[in-house]
Amino acid sequence: MTDEKPQGTEHPPAYPPAPGQYPFGPPQPMNPYGMVRIPPPRRAAGNPWLGAGLVALGHLVWLLWPTFYLLIGASQLVYVVPLAIVFALRNETRTLAGVGIAAGATLVLNGVICGGMYAYFVAGGVH
Numbered sequence: 755m756t757d758e759k760p761q762g763t764e765h766p767p768a769y770p771p772a773p774g775q776y777p778f779g780p781p782q783p784m785n786p787y788g789m790v791r792i793p794p795p796r797r798a799a800g801n802p803w804l805g806a807g808l809v810a811l812g813h814l815v816w817l818l819w820p821t822f823y824l825l826i827g828a829s830q831l832v833y834v835v836p837l838a839i840v841f842a843l844r845n846e847t848r849t850l851a852g853v854g855i856a857a858g859a860t861l862v863l864n865g866v867i868c869g870g871m872y873a874y875f876v877a878g879g880v881h
Contacts, residue, residue, distance in 0.1 A: 798847040805852025808837055809860070826864050830857060 812833035816822050822829040834857045841850040 799844075800841065800846030800849030800852075802848045802852030802855070805837070805841065805849040805854075806856035807852075809834060809853055809856035812837075813860070827861070830860060
């Protein structure tokens with residue numbers, strides 16, 4: 755007697771496979787170049803605290819020449835734009851973001867303070 759099974763009685767593997775089970779190995783990410791391993795994304799270069807610190811050092815201009823408070827937006831452009839250009843050319847995106855955030859925070863705070871002073875002294879009228 756032979757141990758042969760009658761033809762057609764073998765069972766195909768269960769499909770779809772159970773969770774965590776892959777019939778042909780784990781899935782690979784697809785890319786336009788075929789089945790090539792995709793390297794992990796690179797972390798953006800730079801340090802946002804460095805950018806914010808350099809903008810804060812630029813604020814020292816206002817301590818040396820208080821008349822620059824009258825032209826706070828224009829005087830801020832004198833040191834923020836060159837910093838932004840340098841870090842953009844060096845591709846340090848995180849440092850560039852720190853420069854932008856610190857310059858934006860300065861602009862907002864200046865607007866709030868000047869608006870409050872206008873509301874108090876001009877619109878409210880100090881007698």
